[in-house]
Amino acid sequence: MPPPRTPGTALGPRLAELRGPEVQPKALDARALAALAANPGCRRRALLDGAGVNKTALASALGSPSAFGMSQFAFMRGNAFEARVKADGGAELLRLVHEKLDPSAEPPTEAATPDLAAIGPQGRAARTALALREASASGGWALLDHPMLVLDVAGSPAFLEPDAVVVHPDGSWTVVEIKSFPMLDGAADPAKVGAAARQSAVYVLALEEVASRLETPAEVRHRVLLVCPKDFTNLPTAAAVDVRKQRAVTRRQLARLTRVEEIADALPEGTCFAPDLPREQLTAAVEALPAAYAPECLAACELAFHCRGRSREEGAVTSLGRSLRAELGGLTTAEDVLAAAHGMAGDPEDPTVAALRRAADLRAEALSAAAARAEGARCH
Amino acid sequence: MTAPVSSAFSPGAAATRATDAILRDTLHGTHRGVVVDSPPGAGKSTLVVRAALELASAGRPLMIIAQTNAQVDDLVLRLAEKDDELPVGRLHSSDTDPYDKALDDLPNVRKSTKAADLAGLDVVISTAAKWAHVKGVEPWRHAIVDEAYQMRSDALLAVAGLFERALFVGDPGQLDPFAIVGSEQWAGLSYDPSASAVTTLLAHNRELPQHRLPVSWRLPASAAPLVSGAFYPYTPFRSGTDHGDRQLAFAVPSDGSGPDRVIDEAAEAGWGLLELPARHTPRTDPEAVRAVAQVVRRLLDRGGAATSERSEEPVPLTADRIAVGTAHRDQAASVRSALAALGVTDVVVDTANRLQGREYDVTVVLHPLSGRPDATAFHLETGRLCVLASRHRHACIVVCRAGVSELLDDHPSTEPVQLGVTVKFPDGWEANHAVLATLGEHRVAWRPSD
C-alpha cells in the first residue's frame, strides 16, 4: 500500500483555516510522525497533527501547559556525542555500519561524503536525492550527513532529517540513528530503543519514496544502525535494529491520516485553533474533536494534561488506565460502574454487572473482616 | 494415507522427500542435532513415531522428551499402535494419576518413577519436567524432543546432559513459552532462559540441519494458504488435499437463521464469520456465547456428513468431530454451560493453549478480540490465533462482534525493543488483519434477536 497521495484540493485551505490566519503550520518531524502510532485512535490528535497545529502553544493557551522540556545538559551531551561519532569523515561510523550490517563488503577505507548544502528544504531534498542516486551508482561507500528527505503526509510534504544515511557498495541504503543513551554491556533501555526504531522507520519510508523514483530502484535496508555511547564512556558502539514491524505500522497509520479530511468535515463551521483566541473559544473548538485520552498520553502528547482534566471531569474510567475497561463491558464512567456495583443500576443478569456486584461484596467482606481484626487487636 | 495428486506438484511426494531427508540426517548424519519445523497437521507425531521406531530397530535405544503428560501418553499409545512388541518405558511422576490408565492395558509398556527401572528398554518417554530430575545415568545416544518450540530454553538446559544428540521437532507458529516473572535482563543473550529451546539451540549451533514438513494433511485447501501466509510467511506450506477433495454436507436444509447461514457458508468455503453487532462487552459476552452454542447445536442437528480422502463413504459429523475454541478459561466455561442448556454435553470446549496439537472436522471459535474495548499483547499473540484457526479439517466458523478491524487500527504500537533479540514474525497485529480480511469475505451479519 503506497503512502497516501491526497490531492491538494480543498483540504489544504481547510486546514489553514483551522490553524488560524497567519499561523504557519508546525513542521512534522520524524518523532512526531512516529508518535502517530502512540494513540492512533485519537481523532483530536490526528487532526491537530495533520493540520500542523502547534500543540505546545495550544496547550498553554488552554491553560494546561505541556510538561515537555529539554535540559541543556542533555542537549549538549547529544550534540557532542553526534559530533564525535561523525568526526574524521565519519570513519568510525562507517566502520560500525560495515561491522554490524555488511561485513562481507569491502571495508570502508574510502567513502564519499557528498556536499548536501542547498537553499531551502526542497532544494536540500532534491540535492539529497541526487547524491543518493550518484552514490548508489558509484559502487563505493558514501556517507550522507544530515540529508533531507521528504514524505507525503496527508497531502502535504513533511521534511525529515535523519542523522545520517550510508550508501553501501552494493547500492543499498542504511538509516543511521545516533542517540546519547548508553549501551551497557550490549543492552540499552528498551523503551528508548523502541522510540528510536519507530523514528528510523519513518526515515526508511521516506527513503523508499526516493528509491522508488530511481531508474534502477535501490534497496532500502530494513535493519537500521543505532549508534550509542558504549558503557560509561563517550565512545560510539552500535547495534543493528530490525524495523520491519515499525515500518509496517507507521505506513498503515500514515495511510489512515487521510481521515483528517473526514474529521475536519465533521467540525462546526468556523472552528479555529489559533492560540491567540480566547480560552473559552479554544476550549470549545478542542472539545468538538473527540479525544481518546489514556494515561500513556502523558508521555507522548503536549495536550495530555488538558485531555486528562476533561477525562477526569467526565469520570471516564480510561483515565485510570486502558486495561481497566476490559472487564467493564459497556460501562465507561466511574459513576455507572459504582452504581452497578452497589446495586443501584444495571441488570443483574448482565455478566459485567453480576461480576461487579460480586467484586463489591467480596471487597466489603474483606475490609470489614480486617477492620474487625484490627479492632480485636486493639482490645487485647 | 492417500495423497491426491492434482498438479505437477505432488504433496505426497514432497512430504516423503522431506521425511526421508530428516530420517537420513537423524540416523546417519554427523550433526548433534536436527531441527524440524512442522506446520499444523503436517504429520509431526507420525514423524516422531517413525523416527523412534527406526532408531529402535537400528539397535539404538533412545529417550523421548515431550512437554505434557498428555503428549507423552499419546506418543506411547501411538508407538504401541505401530509396534505392540516394542519395549517402551514410561517414566512418570509420583503424583496421583501420573499417566493415562489406557497404558495399563499395553503389555509392552513398563511404567516407573525411577529411570533406573527402565534402563535397557528401547524407548523411554517422559516429560521434560520429569527428565530434569534424572541424575547419574549414562547418557542416551539419541533423543527426540517433541514440541520443542513450546519448551523453554531453561528446560532444555536441565535435560540436555542426558543425551548426546537429538531430533528437535515442533511447530514454530503456535504459542510461545512464557515466564511468570520478568526476564528482560537476559533478553538478547543466546541462552535467555525464557526463550524457546530451539532459539537457544540454533543460536549456539548455527550449522545444524533444519528441515520443514511442507504439507499440512489436516488443513483443507481453503485454509492452508491463509494460515501459511498469515502465520508462516517465510516458511510456506500447502495442503495435502485440493479444493473439492473434501466436502461437508448437511441433510437438513438451512432455516435461514444466522447460525444456519454461516454453517452453509463455511461448508462451502471452509471459513465462516458470524458477525454480531458492534458492542463493548465483558469477556463472557452472553450473546456471543449463545451464538457459539447455537452454531454447535445446529451443526449437530442438521445431520452433517464429511467426505474426505480418509474414507470412501461420507462420515457423520458427530459431537466428537467438533470443537469450540476460546481465548480465556471463563469463556470456555460459559460456552460449556450455554451448550449444556441446549442439551449438548460432549463437544470439546477449550482454550487455545489446551487445543494445541488437536484436530477436528469443524471448529467454532469465539474471536479473541470480539467485543473488547482494546487489544492487548495477550490477545494479539500470533500463536493464539494460529492455534484457533488451524485445528479443522473441513471448516472453521468464527463468531465475532463487528469493529475488530477498527480496534486493531486504533491499537497503540509503542512496544519496547530489546537489542539483540530476533524480531518474531509474523506480527500479531498484521496476522490478525490478514485473518480478518479473509473472514470478511465469508461474513454473515446477524442480530440474534432477528
Place this chain on the structure above:
Amino acid sequence: MSLIATLSRLEAVRTGRAQPAATVRHRHLSERPLVLVPLITAGEAGAPLGALVGTDRDAPRLLVVPQPRDRDLRFTFLAELADLVLPYVDAYGDVVEAAERSETDPETGKRVKVEVDLCANAPQLIVPSRTGIDFVRLLGRAMRFRRTAEQDPEAPHPAPPRVPLLGRWLTHFGERARVPGSSLLLALTDLLARHWATGQSSVEDQHLGALLAWIDPPEGESGDAAARRAELARDGDGQLLCPPAGPATDPAFDNKLLAPAIERYDRARAALAAAEDGLEADDRFGDLTAAEREIRALVESRTRPTWDAVWRGLDLLRELPEGAHATDRWTRDRWSFTGHRDRIIAGEPPQPRRDDAVTAANKLATREREQARLDAQEALDDPLVMAGRRLAGEAFAGEVTEVVMAYSEGKRPSPRPLVTVRTDDRPHLGERTKVYRSLGGKPQAAEFVGYDGPEGGDHGNLVVLRIVDKMGRGKEPEEGSVPQKGDPVCFTLFEHDQRGGAKLPDPEETPWTHGGPPGEPDAVPLPEQPDPPTEEDTL
C-alpha cells in the same frame, strides 16, 4: 487488573482519598533502613549529581558532585558514598545466629544438614522510586570492576579503596530486588502502590508526591487536587514546588538554576588555577567555595523534599500490621545477605557483567518460585488479596454443612472424610482438582469430589471435598484436623508452598545446546576485566 482493584480505584476517585489495596503490610520494614535519594545529570544516566543518604531522618548526609563531568569529583562522591553505606551494611554482617542448611555431602552425595551462620538481621535500602533501583544497579555495575591502587599499581585512574566493594554490594541489592517479595532494596512508590489504590493510574502513581497526596492529602483538600498540585505547581521562578523524586531532575531546574551555578563553579575553578600568588589564590578559593556551596544548596533543595516524603511514606506503611509471612520472606532476604557476605569473605570475584546460562536459568527458576510463593502468602495473610483470588475462581470460602467419615481402601485404611462446604464463590473446580486450606499454618490438602445439587444454584454451591492428609497416622483423624459442621473454611486451588525445582547442571557442565561450559570458544569469557578508562567517562 482485578475488578476489586478497579473498584478500589473508583472508590478513591469518588471519595478523594486512596483506598486500601491491602489490609496488612506485605513487606518487612527494617527498624533502621538506609534511605538513598540520588540525583543524576540529565542526558548522562551515569553521571551522579548528588544524593542524600542516611538512617536518621533528621540528619541526612548530603553528597554533591559540583562538576559531574570531573572524574576526580565523581570518585570523591563514590568514596564518600562507600564510607556511608558500607559501615551500615557491615554492621549487619557481624551479628549472626546459628541455623541449619541442607547441603550435598561431596563424598556420599547425600543431602545432610549442616550448621551455618545466618545473619540475625539484614540491611535495608530504600529509594524513592523504581528508577532509583535502576540507578543502584547502574552504580553497582560501574563500581564493581574498578581496580584500586593496591590491586593494580599500574591502573591509570585507581579507584579509592572500598569503591569496588560497594559496587558488589549494590549489585547484590539490585539483583535481589528482582526477586518477588524481597525487601533488601525497595522503591517507596512500589511499596505504597502495593498497599493503596489511588484515584489515578499506575503510570501517575510513579510520582511519589502525587501518590502521597492521594494516600494522605492535606486537611481539607481532596487527593485529586493535592496530587495535581504535587505534579504541576511551580513557583514564580518556574520551579516545581514538589521536585521530581529523581534521579532525573526537572529541565527547568537544570536550565535556570543548575547550569548557571555549574558555570560559576567552573569559572571560579579556572580563576583559582590561574591565580598568580597566594593572596590571589586565597581570594579565589573563597569564590570557589561559595560556588560549590551554592550547588550544594541547590542539590539539597531538590532532594530534601523527597527525603522527607520517603520518611513520611514509611510512617504510613508502619501503621499497617506486618503480614504473617512477610517475616518468613525477610528470613530469605537474610539468607541472601549472608550468602553474599560469605562470598565476599571467601574472596570470590565480583559478579560478572552478564549471567552465564546456568546462573540465568537458576535465577529465573528462583524468581518464578518466589512469585508463586508471594502470591500464595499474600492471599493467606490478607483477606482483601484472598477476595481477589476468590473472585478469580482460584479460591473459595464458606461454611461446612456436613461431614461424613470415610476411609481409604487397602490394608491399613486411613481417614478420608467427606466435607461439604456451602459457598457463594464460583471456583474453577474440575475432576479431582486438589484444594488446600491452612491448618495451623500448614497446608492441608483435599480433593474435589463433586457438587451436591446443581452448580451455581440460588443458595450457593455445595462443594463436596475429600480431605486427604494432615490427620495423623491413626485410623481416626487427630483432634481438630477435620473441619466440623458450622466451621467457616477457606480453600485455595493454588498450593501454599513451593517445591524446589530440579537441580540444574553446574556451569562447568553446561551442555552443547547452550554453548558448552564457560571458557569454551563459544562461551562467556572469564574473568571479567575492568572497563578501560577513556578521556570522557561518565562514571
